[in-house]
Amino acid sequence: MSFPQRPAGEIVFQTPWFEILATPAPAGGPPFYVLHSSDFVVLVVLNQRGELLLVRQYRPGAGSLTLELPAGHVEAGETPEQTARKELLEETGYEVDAFELLAVMSPSNARFTNRMWCYFAANARPAPHAEAQREAGIELVCYGDGVRALTAEKTFASAGNWAALLAALRAGKLSL
Secondary structure, three states, rough: OOOOOOOOOOOEEEOOEEEEEEOOOOOOOOOOOEEOOOOOOEEEEOOOOOOOEEEEEEEEEOOOOEEEEOEEEEEOOHHHHHHHHHHHHHHOOEEEEOOOOEEEEEEOOOOOOEEEEEEEEEEEEEEHHHHHHHOOOOOEEEOOOOOOHHOOOOOOOOHHHHHHHHHHHHHOOOOO
16 A cells, blocks of 8 residues: 655554554653554546445444445555546446546544545446456445435445535535
């Protein structure tokens, strides 16, 4: 994975996916702990019928199936837009001509060093031979009930997904 620049601090725990850093407290005292991880993308994509492309998958942190926008971590050597294209294909089997960057946000300024890149695309279409490239364990959901209904879905609970929808609403790409 491609991590953003690491802030000053001591690595106290490390995995292939993230590091926990003990960073000096500004006024002295015990260190402040931050999670250092790679940037990621969240995709707001409409198919040619105007339906949102969503995915349903098991999330260990939630202990259940969730309904989400397609997303994924930026790998070393990739740009966020390249990651967006790759994740859209792997998770949904769809492709688009162009992505529009909606926003770059922090998942949590208090604890995380990475950034969330939110992209929008319309007129997505199934890619040739997409089924052979789709990621196992992820179900495609073409959601046509609108943003208001989606935000009422109990399994659509990711704050990052809500933020990406808000960015799309603000940009006039979606309506309630």
